Amino acid sequence: MTQDPRLDPAAVQALVAAHLPGLLGVEFVEVGPDRVVGRLRVRPEISTIGGILHGGSIMAFADTLGAVGTVINMPRGGRTNTIESSTKFIAAAPQGTMVVGVAVPLHKGRTTMVWQTTIRREDGRLCAVVSQTQLMLDPPQQGSD
Amino acid sequence: MTQDPRLDPAAVQALVAAHLPGLLGVEFVEVGPDRVVGRLRVRPEISTIGGILHGGSIMAFADTLGAVGTVINMPRGGRTNTIESSTKFIAAAPQGTMVVGVAVPLHKGRTTMVWQTTIRREDGRLCAVVSQTQLMLDPPQQGSD
Amino acid sequence: MTQDPRLDPAAVQALVAAHLPGLLGVEFVEVGPDRVVGRLRVRPEISTIGGILHGGSIMAFADTLGAVGTVINMPRGGRTNTIESSTKFIAAAPQGTMVVGVAVPLHKGRTTMVWQTTIRREDGRLCAVVSQTQLMLDPPQQGSD
Amino acid sequence: MTQDPRLDPAAVQALVAAHLPGLLGVEFVEVGPDRVVGRLRVRPEISTIGGILHGGSIMAFADTLGAVGTVINMPRGGRTNTIESSTKFIAAAPQGTMVVGVAVPLHKGRTTMVWQTTIRREDGRLCAVVSQTQLMLDPPQQGSD
Numbered sequence: 001m002t003q004d005p006r007l008d009p010a011a012v013q014a015l016v017a018a019h020l021p022g023l024l025g026v027e028f029v030e031v032g033p034d035r036v037v038g039r040l041r042v043r044p045e046i047s048t049i050g051g052i053l054h055g056g057s058i059m060a061f062a063d064t065l066g067a068v069g070t071v072i073n074m075p076r077g078g079r080t081n082t083i084e085s086s087t088k089f090i091a092a093a094p095q096g097t098m099v100v101g102v103a104v105p106l107h108k109g110r111t112t113m114v115w116q117t118t119i120r121r122e123d124g125r126l127c128a129v130v131s132q133t134q135l136m137l138d139p140p141q142q143g144s145d
Numbered sequence: 146m147t148q149d150p151r152l153d154p155a156a157v158q159a160l161v162a163a164h165l166p167g168l169l170g171v172e173f174v175e176v177g178p179d180r181v182v183g184r185l186r187v188r189p190e191i192s193t194i195g196g197i198l199h200g201g202s203i204m205a206f207a208d209t210l211g212a213v214g215t216v217i218n219m220p221r222g223g224r225t226n227t228i229e230s231s232t233k234f235i236a237a238a239p240q241g242t243m244v245v246g247v248a249v250p251l252h253k254g255r256t257t258m259v260w261q262t263t264i265r266r267e268d269g270r271l272c273a274v275v276s277q278t279q280l281m282l283d284p285p286q287q288g289s290d
Numbered sequence: 291m292t293q294d295p296r297l298d299p300a301a302v303q304a305l306v307a308a309h310l311p312g313l314l315g316v317e318f319v320e321v322g323p324d325r326v327v328g329r330l331r332v333r334p335e336i337s338t339i340g341g342i343l344h345g346g347s348i349m350a351f352a353d354t355l356g357a358v359g360t361v362i363n364m365p366r367g368g369r370t371n372t373i374e375s376s377t378k379f380i381a382a383a384p385q386g387t388m389v390v391g392v393a394v395p396l397h398k399g400r401t402t403m404v405w406q407t408t409i410r411r412e413d414g415r416l417c418a419v420v421s422q423t424q425l426m427l428d429p430p431q432q433g434s435d
Numbered sequence: 436m437t438q439d440p441r442l443d444p445a446a447v448q449a450l451v452a453a454h455l456p457g458l459l460g461v462e463f464v465e466v467g468p469d470r471v472v473g474r475l476r477v478r479p480e481i482s483t484i485g486g487i488l489h490g491g492s493i494m495a496f497a498d499t500l501g502a503v504g505t506v507i508n509m510p511r512g513g514r515t516n517t518i519e520s521s522t523k524f525i526a527a528a529p530q531g532t533m534v535v536g537v538a539v540p541l542h543k544g545r546t547t548m549v550w551q552t553t554i555r556r557e558d559g560r561l562c563a564v565v566s567q568t569q570l571m572l573d574p575p576q577q578g579s580d
Contacts, residue, residue, distance in 0.1 A: 020199040023168065023190045045168045048212075054165040055212070055227040056205020063201040067193075082200040083547070084519050084568055086231040086376035088404050088423060090397045106419050107380045112518070114378045114419070129396050129404070131421065133378060133519055133568075228402070229374050229423055231521035233549045233568060235542045251564050252525045257373070259523045259564070274541050274549070276566065278374055278423075278523060310489040313458065313480045335458045338502075344455040345502070345517040346495020353491040357483075372490040376521040 006072050007031050021064045024057055028068070029100075036069040036103040042095050052092040053099060053127070058119060059087050062130035065103035066115035070134040073108055078136060083112070085132035093119075093127050111136055151217050152176050166209045169202055173213070174245075181214040181248040187240050197237040198244060198272070203264060204232050207275035210248035211260035215279040218253055223281060228257070230277035236270050243267050256281055296362050297321050311354045314347055318358070319390075326359040326393040332385050342382040343389060343417070348409060349377050352420035355393035356405035360424040363398055368426060373402070375422035381415050388412050401426055441507050442466050456499045459492055463503070464535075471504040471538040477530050487527040488534060488562070493554060494522050497565035500538035501550035505569040508543055513571060518547070520567035526560050533557050546571055 005011040009028035016022055024046055030037040038061065040046070046057040063082055070080040093099045103117040116131040150156040154173035161167055169191055175182035183206065185191070191202040208227055215225040238244045248262040261276040295301040299318035306312055314336055320327040328351065330336070336347040353372055360370040383389045389409050397404040406421040440446040444463035451457055459481055465472035473496065475481070481492040498517055505515040528534045534554050542549040551566040 016194060018189060019194055020191050020201050024201075044163060046165050049161060049164055050224060054205065054208070055230065056165050056169075056201070056208040059204040059208065059230065059232075060199065060201025063199070063204065067200070079195060081237075082234050084231070084233050084521075085200065085204065086229070086421070086519075086521055087204075088229050088396070088421060089227050090399070090404065092226075106378065107416060109380070114380065116419075126397055129406075129421070131376070131378060131419065229376075231374075231376055231566070233541065233566060235544070235549065251523065252561060254525070259525065261564075271542055274551075274566070276521070276523060276564065306484060308479060309484055310481050310491050314491075334453060336455050339451060339454055340514060344495065344498070345520065346455050346459075346491070346498040349494040349498065349520065349522075350489065350491025353489070353494065357490070369485060371527075372524050374521070374523050375490065375494065376519070377494075378519050379517050382516075 012068060016064070020060060024060055026061055026064055031068060031072065033069070033072050034105060036065045038065050038101045040099050040101070042093050042097050042099065044095060047095050051095045055089055058089065058128045059085065059130060061099070061101050062087070062103065062117035062119060062128070063132060065101050065117050066130070066132045066134065069103050069105060069115050070113045070136065073105070073113065074136055080134045080136055083133045083135050085130060087128055087130045089128050090126050091121070093121050098122050099127055106131065157213060161209070165205055169205055171206055171209055176213060176217065178214070178217050179250060181210045181217070183210050183246045185244050185246070187238050187242050187244065189240055192240050196240045200234055203234065203273045204230065204275060206244070206246050207232070207248065207262035207264060207273070208277060210246050210262050211275070211277045211279065214248050214250060214260050215258045215281065218250070218258065219281055225279045225281055228278045228280050230275060232273055232275045234273050236266070236272050238266050238272050244272055251276065302358060306354070310350060314350055316351055316354055321358060321362065323359070323362050324395060326355045328355050328391045330389050330391070332383050332387050332389065334385055337385050341385045345379055348379065348418045349375065349420060351389070351391050352377070352393065352407035352409060352418070353422060355391050355407050356420070356422045356424065359393050359395060359405050360403045360426065363395070363403065364426055370424045370426055373423045373425050375420060377418055377420045379418050381411070381417050383411050383417050389417055396421065447503060451499070455495060459495055461496055461499055466503060466507065468504070468507050469540060471500045473500050473536045475534050475536070477528050477532050477534065479530055482530050486530045490524055493524065493563045494520065494565060496536050497522070497538065497552035497554060497563070498567060500536050500552050501565070501567045501569065504538050504540060504550050505548045505571065508540070508548065509571055515569045515571055518568045518570050520565060522563055522565045524563050526556070526562050528556050528562050534562055541566065
């Protein structure tokens with residue numbers, strides 16, 4: 001049904017494997033125009049010295065999900081920049097656990113989208129809420145598919 | 146003069162080497178109570194598939210500098226959590242370049258601090274501005290150094 | 291059932307009538323621990339010169355709803371400060387129309403709460419999303435009810 | 436020297452007198468392309484029931500200064516929308532005092548500007564820091580001056 005490789009979690013994951021999401025260990029679980037879900041294991045190298053998931057890892061995880069959500073809603077070849085992002089950190093996620101991020105659009109406009117990502121621990125406890133504004137850039141004028 | 150190892154950039158870097166700042170490649174240049182400076186080389190693994198520094202890397206870089214700045218202003222053994230963070234993304238930093246982050250306190254209170262980090266490219270162009278609120282946690286009651 | 295006057299929209303409205311919410315014209319519709327709803331008519335004096343609801347009015351409206359929501363969840367006599375607030379502005383609300391704000395808690399902790407307010411036009415169009423962190427202050431030690 | 440009425444504080448104040456800035460009592464002190472300064476007396480009607488300047492008043496005051504700063508940097512007839520705004524609230528300003536807001540650009544781009552407003556009490560104490568992203572809208576195609 002979904003020939004668009006942008007909707008295949010494994011394809012998305014392969015696409016970004018050499019980049020920040022791969023470095024952090026983001027695992028894509030669901031990729032759709034109204035919901036993007038990912039998981040992240042809290043390994044020491046993405047934690048603080050205090051043994052909890054680093055705030056920077058949380059923001060990067062969310063940014064990844066929101067950006068994928070935006071791209072999915074654009075024409076093929078479209079690109080997006082995050083203009084701004086704001087995060088509330090609520091509870092810590094200890095090393096060894098897994099967190100799940102669910103990104104949903106608050107707004108899908110012609111020039112901007114706003115995505116909000118909720119990150120929870122496996123026990124359901126809310127870790128953080130991230131909302132970000134994405135600017136939609138025109139696809140390249142030529143040469144693309 | 147500064148016996149406090151928290152003020153030695155190399156010591157700070159060693160302390161966090163096994164964690165997110167080390168994974169990203171954050172290099173501490175200056176660590177003081179009113180200014181923390183770091184550098185980050187834009188390697189492919191912290192970039193986007195578009196070849197620019199990933200927004201998540203930018204936020205994680207800033208979060209690291211602001212958290213270090215907060216800890217420095219606390220009693221030994223004090224810890225801090227980032228409560229919230231907001232970022233404006235302004236210009237892209239291409240792969241292969243270096244960015245420099247300078248964090249300064251906007252506010253140093255008894256329970257919270259607000260730090261703002263300005264991230265620039267080597268050519269001076271502003272990439273991002275991140276401001277974050279840090280909650281100061283009591284040091285452990287006993288057993289510390 | 292609810293003797294607590296803090297849960298009576300008319301009583302809340304009377305309480306703040308001499309202050310900013312009264313000046314703006316905020317009308318409380320529903321006041322509960324998990325949902326606070328208000329309305330605001332877009333009058334010229336809370337608009338921009340362009341004839342739309344002023345961004346400042348939007349943020350003040352949301353701040354009012356979120357602060358009321360926090361107070362409701364605290365012991366009698368408890369007070370709260372907004373520590374920080376972030377807003378995404380999405381669509382304009384023209385003069386003469388009405389907007390409705392619905393505030394819900396994203397987090398209710400012992401020391402902080404996070405409330406998110408969604409502001410919509412009467413036609414359902416999303417105008418803005420505001421999320422704010424409230425610090426809970428101890429009630430006065432004596433002399434309260 | 437400056438024929439542009441947009442640079443005359445009294446003219447700006449007159450222009451917005453019938454709107455939110457007038458309702459709040461914002462007084463423009465200095466209006467220039469790299470710095471906009473205003474003052475606001477903390478009257479009861481822009482305060483909280485606790486007798487301090489309302490967070491909503493603070494955000495509205497800052498939004499006003501940042502928007503004026505953006506317009507000044509645009510061609511005549513240009514308009515601007517605030518896309519997003521984030522605020523850190525730091526110290527309270529009691530009723531009867533005056534606060535001063537100073538807005539400066541962090542970024543002036545072709546499509547967006549980022550302005551940051553610092554609000555202080557007369558005694559110099561920092562009350563709040565607000566940073567906002569402005570989208571620049573094209574001036575009307577015809578009929579302008």
